Amino acid sequence: MEPILSSERSDIEFRRVRGETKSTLEDPKSAVQSFWDAQACGEIYAEGETIEEQFAAQANARYTIEPYIQTVAKFDGDGKRILEIGIGMGADHVEWARSKPELLVGIDITPRAVEIVRERMALESQVPRLAVGDAENLAFPDNTFDIIYSWGVLHHSPDTKSAFAECHRVLKPGGELRAMVYHRPSIVGIMLWSRYGLAAGRLGRSMADIYANHLESPGTKGYSVDEAKSLVSDFSSATVRPIVTFGDLLEGEVGHRHGSRSLSIARKFWPRPIIRKMPFLGLDLLIEAQK
Numbered sequence: 001m002e003p004i005l006s007s008e009r010s011d012i013e014f015r016r017v018r019g020e021t022k023s024t025l026e027d028p029k030s031a032v033q034s035f036w037d038a039q040a041c042g043e044i045y046a047e048g049e050t051i052e053e054q055f056a057a058q059a060n061a062r063y064t065i066e067p068y069i070q071t072v073a074k075f076d077g078d079g080k081r082i083l084e085i086g087i088g089m090g091a092d093h094v095e096w097a098r099s100k101p102e103l104l105v106g107i108d109i110t111p112r113a114v115e116i117v118r119e120r121m122a123l124e125s126q127v128p129r130l131a132v133g134d135a136e137n138l139a140f141p142d143n144t145f146d147i148i149y150s151w152g153v154l155h156h157s158p159d160t161k162s163a164f165a166e167c168h169r170v171l172k173p174g175g176e177l178r179a180m181v182y183h184r185p186s187i188v189g190i191m192l193w194s195r196y197g198l199a200a201g202r203l204g205r206s207m208a209d210i211y212a213n214h215l216e217s218p219g220t221k222g223y224s225v226d227e228a229k230s231l232v233s234d235f236s237s238a239t240v241r242p243i244v245t246f247g248d249l250l251e252g253e254v255g256h257r258h259g260s261r262s263l264s265i266a267r268k269f270w271p272r273p274i275i276r277k278m279p280f281l282g283l284d285l286l287i288e289a290q291k
């Protein structure tokens with residue numbers, strides 16, 4: 001498989017978008033693509049004078065506020081064939097490349113992510129295999145990869161079930177899917193419901209509706225543990241567990257849709273020690289499944 005995009009280098013200027021991005025009459029997948037093309041996940045952390053400093057700041061922030069990434073990803077690519085779906089800004093892709101895989105391929109539905117990660121990998125003297133691609137229609141033959149890694153991606157795709165089925169198809173027998181999708185209910189969901197349901201006088205709004213309209217890209221979904229298990233029911237074994245995240249703890253920056261005065265005040269008084277003991281209301285669901 002050849003990379004689809006040509007590797008023209010461009011000087012990337014990181015975006016710090018605030019407020020709503022365009023909500024949309026587009027079809028659901030184009031709406032997801034437009035959302036993440038406006039600002040890739042984590043650009044808000046890319047501070048610094050040089051591009052190297054900006055990438056380093058983003059990676060540093062990422063692994064500080066989300067230390068659990070390492071426990072799922074493991075970054076044990078040595079001699080393996082790996083696909084990352086939804087590369088975003090590419091911090092994890094760099095980690096996979098450093099682990100010396102036999103083959104590493106990264107896809108994302110946005111050209112922006114592919115462009116950023118191409119530049120990031122070049123700074124690492126890595127020759128990446130990146131393409132704009134869709135989790136729901138993977139352009140790979142059956143039984144190709146030892147590991148598929150996808151952090152915070154598949155719940156954004158309109159047909160998440162098809163995306164999981166595609167992962168199963170392109171994994172080799174015995175291959176592993178390591179993924180994170182959003183969990184519902186969660187503390188983050190309750191906070192958003194307080195703002196867009198309770199405070200807006202719309203008490204009947206479901207948490208699924210809140211996730212779809214106010215969490216990140218339009219149509220974002222969250223899953224209960226049982227629902228997530230059904231997404232990986234074709235796999236021979238799977239573990240699924242929710243965890244409390246930096247979002248539930250009001251640590252770190254919020255995404256480019258959020259940010260308000262009341263949020264700044266809540267940060268000061270947030271009962272973090274109690275929330276840490278409530279994984280059943282954590283935003284992330286960690287999924288490890290073997291084909």
Ligand SMILES: C[S@@+](CC[C@H](N)C(=O)[O-])C[C@H]1O[C@@H](n2cnc3c(N)ncnc32)[C@H](O)[C@@H]1O
Nearest residue numbers: 036041086087088108109134135151153156157
């Ligand atoms: C929350 S970001 C996560 C990015 C990265 N994995 C990380 O953890 O920072 C979601 C990413 O998924 C990508 N994405 C959404 N739907 C996709 C799809 N159907 N196929 C491939 N990528 C998709 C978006 O473009 C975006 O880069």
